Amino acid sequence: METGVAVLIGLFFSVAVYLMLSKQLVRLLLGIAILGNAVNMLIFTNGRLTREVPPLIPPHLYTPEIATANPLPQALVLTAIVISFSFFAFLLVLAFRAYQELGTDEVNKMRVAEPDNDQSPPQGY
């Protein structure tokens, strides 16, 4: 059951990494969005897959009648989705502001923190 999804997750990771390794900010952001989905599915699949039975308990019972999907990874992934979205929004704005301030969308040219002509550290006491 997991095999097909596992292969798909591998593909998700490959595409995400490939996009994140490019020089353009936009592609970097797209890569991060896909990476989030890939990680969420990875966690979800780790808890094993069960087809079409949500982890709900019928009103008249105290435990589900039949085996349901694993609820634990679902709970983990649910918050992860919302948090990864918050951070995606943050990174999007960060990229946007960086582009505005630095005037470039190429990550290698963003050198404020590590300037190209960096002086060697001061010597002496």
Added chain:
Amino acid sequence: MRTIIFRTIAPYLAALMVLFSIFVLLRGHNEPGGGFIGGLIAASALAIFGIACGVASVRRAMVFHPMGVAGFGLFIGALAGILSFFTSQPFMTSQWLIFHIQDVEIALSTPLIFDIGVYLVVVGAIGSIALALEERESD
């Protein structure tokens, strides 16, 4: 984007979505739903309203600043955990009050308060992000 049809329909659509989001929130403990989903639906409602009628009218309609809403959500989320101190139980131990009005069972509980806190945080934070980005477009 701002066609007349969209602008006319958007307030009603947004109101409906917010109503639906509260429904999703409240049923969350027993059926699919809950604070996160409800909050996202409500945030989308705000985003749609903002795109259609401008951010200023959304802010007017909301009364409070969205980040204030989020902060309040975080506050009552933490408060729901503290309530258990009054029964000498550890932090976040759930407390239940169950009423029976005729045949209808009404359950008030700290997890419900906590879930409302989650809802408000998601509405506030995500809505605030969306509105802030929309605002930039108009300036």
Added chain:
Amino acid sequence: MTPAVIDDTTLYAVLAPFAAAVVAPFLTRWLKHNAAWPLAIVPALMFLHFTGFIGPVSEGQTFTAAMAWAPAYNVEFSVYVDGLSTLFAMLISGIGTFIILYAGGYLKGHPQQGRFFSFLFLFMGAMMGLVLCNNLISLFIFWELTSITSFLLIGFDHLRAASRRAAIQALVVTGGGGLALLAGFLMIMVTTGKFEMSALLTDPKVIKNSGYYLPIFLLVLGGAFTKSAQFPFHFWLPNAMEAPTPVSAYLHSATMVKAGVYLLMRMQPVLGGTELWTTVLPIFGGLTLLVGTILAVRQTDLKLMLAYTTVASLGLLVMLTGTSHEKALEGAVLYLLAHSLFKGALFMVAGTIDHEAGTRDITKLGGLRAAMPITFIAACLASLSMAGLPPFIGFIAKEVLYYGTWGWLEFWGLPLTITALVGNALMLVIAAAVALKPFLGPKVETPKHAHEGPILLYAGPVVLSVLGLGLALVASTTGNLLIAPTLASVSGKVVELDLHLWPTYIWGNVALYLSLVTIGLGIFLFTQLDRLRDLIAAVLKAIGWGPDKGFDQFLAGIVSFSSWITHRLQTGKMQTYMLLTFAFTAVAVLLPGYLTNSFPAMPKMPDYRFYEWGILLIAVLGLIAVLIAKTRLTAIVSLGIQGFAVALIFMMFGAPDLSFTQFMVETLSVVILALVMTRLNLSPRDHRKGIDIALTAFVSVAVGLGLMLTLLAITQQPFDSRLSEFFTEYSRSIAHGRNIVNVILVDFRGFDTLGEIAVVVLAGLCVLALIRVRTKPDKPEEAPASAEAPLAEAQTGEAR
């Protein structure tokens, strides 16, 4: 004899200075420099406490007391009181009393006098701990504490670069040596299983038989040689004269620099007596003695002259300790006592001259005899002891050490005697120069109008120099009460002593003849002092390089090297960082599987229904579309497609909550992406070159493949469902909820969720802040015009 256990008073005596260090600043604020009087009571009481041990210790008793510290690691705060530690404790507390008084007079009116007292007391406590500690680890801790407090004291005048350099130098050299010592101690503890000094001393052969004698010996030596400024580590000690004079007198003559000697003497029974010990120590000690005296002659600064003779004296002590012969050791112990007294006094005299006359250059001083009579007398008494003339304790020490080196050592006898003779003669030259030059001769105009200092300044020199005389006059009592028990600790066996001031016989008394030769040579050299000084200066100039300069080159080399490494690793290109990170990720997920050959078995074809295949296909198409998208809008829409496909996959495997959330999030993502992208005039097209694409594609495929294989390997293992079953079972019965996912979120794991919504709030706040903050200054001329402009700009932006 097993040590007797005593009560904790001695432990508190060791810790008392730390308490005084806390009180000192407040007391100084209240009483100004007169705070020295009440503060000096603390070391005086400690001195009295340790005089109480003289009687029992001289009868051969030893004592211990202990307090648990970290028992799980065999670390305890324990003291071991025997002859050696009693002598040191009395020197530290006794001299410390006068140093505190002296500091009160010397730094009178200094705005940071309270801090200075504090540092002095911290050092005093550390030094007491060092000489009394029984446990090896706590001994090391106090050892390093003396390095740190010495750093603080040398750098006390931290506004001058020379002070800072001297402080750093002292810390690097002695602290580095301390680390070697720690390694040595750990090796001792591991190989012998003994954690206490007293336990080691009961079994002197244990280290020599352990098979690790050589590394332990070298490591302990590394600690002792750096601390006691042995050649070639001697250079930090003269530089440490940048410290205020009370520090020089206390740390860098009487106490701290003797810590290395203390350690060697303490370990002599355990480590000494071997061929290695009796070869290495005399060579380095003798070399240090010669180098120290020769360099001392070269100086004209009083403090520097004294500092180099301190180096020389330490060399002499190490040399004598290295003989492992009880007669020579007796000379070492006597010289140790004599040196602490006369050198402490002379340093204080030098400080008083500097303080009252305004200079300490002997070529600019003269005729102070009349202005400073008390100081002059103290200087004379101390110098006579240093010169080794009767009737002072320095004379007895010199007699005994000549007797020890000449008569008893087979091979080393002659070279050691000659070294000691030359060293002592030069020492006499310096003693004469220090005591006579500033005071005799015609009156020379000094920067300040010289007059006698207050009692705080001359109390110390007078008492210490008179003690040098007094202890010699009652030589046999001194020998029985102070020297014999110490010698017993150092040599590891009980020794009968017969000390006397005047030689009992003349005919055939080689030591006496050697003394006469020393005095004659010394007087001759003193008359040639100026010529000698010029000669040595010329030779040193010809050599040009010294360990002091080497230290600067060493530090500069370290800085350049780390700078080079940093620039190698941190190119400033984000792409490089990302590529390295992901390449390592790929290796991390693929390598273990390859090494342990635990790649998953070939899975069989999953039995998906056709619409399920369809959903997977949609996801793949979405991904490919994102990759090849030519315009912004295509890319965003394609991103949405893969996101919705993920939502469908969640739905397909029984996760409606996830599915809804994913739908909403994807929608919002597309909306905000579209909002931002319309303002970013950017194309999502790839601008990479061919080789770049191939490399990144290879890395990304490796990462994807690795994670896929890992996931397959995990899912082929049996599943442990205990946790999930717990939640399923109790969701309704105790948490009253039928949606298990929601119950986990808001009840079972509610605390996690609380943290997570806090993160969401924070992310929202950050986004708002980012949007509002403006980094570009409104007026362009405000921007700094220097080369660092972009950096400064960013910093001002952050500050707003």
